[in-house]
Amino acid sequence: MTTDDSLEIISYVNLCEAIENDLTYNNFKTAAEFLMNALEEWPTLDLREPLELLKELRREVKGKLTYGNLENFSMHQDIGLGQWKVEAVHALLEMFDFERKNKFDKNIELESIIEKITRHYSI
Numbered sequence: 132m133t134t135d136d137s138l139e140i141i142s143y144v145n146l147c148e149a150i151e152n153d154l155t156y157n158n159f160k161t162a163a164e165f166l167m168n169a170l171e172e173w174p175t176l177d178l179r180e181p182l183e184l185l186k187e188l189r190r191e192v193k194g195k196l197t198y199g200n201l202e203n204f205s206m207h208q209d210i211g212l213g214q215w216k217v218e219a220v221h222a223l224l225e226m227f228d229f230e231r232k233n234k235f236d237k238n239i240e241l242e243s244i245i246e247k248i249t250r251h252y253s254i
Contacts, residue, residue: 140249
């Protein structure tokens with residue numbers, strides 16, 4: 132697992148700007164939109180930053196933030212606030228199909244996908 136100090140993660144403001152200013156239809160924008168959806172669905176009050184979402188997920192998900200672990204987490208949520216978490220995690224799971232070919236990369240971690248988005252939009 133990567134430590135928070137070494138993560139280069141896009142901020143909420145930069146994520147919003149990236150989505151708004153990217154006038155093309157591409158995989159990076161699609162993944163960024165899924166990340167934004169997850170941030171908006173997660174039920175923690177005032178949670179805005181992608182890094183904060185990663186911290187919350189690490190506290191709740193057993194193991195690394197892989198496709199399988201996130202999918203397993205989403206299947207074990209109760210009704211209520213858990214349903215919001217399920218919606219958020221489903222958006223995150225879509226990010227694992229980065230190429231949009233229904234081929235989910237189950238070997239990478241969520242942090243890697245978000246770092247890829249960060250690098251793309253920091254150009």
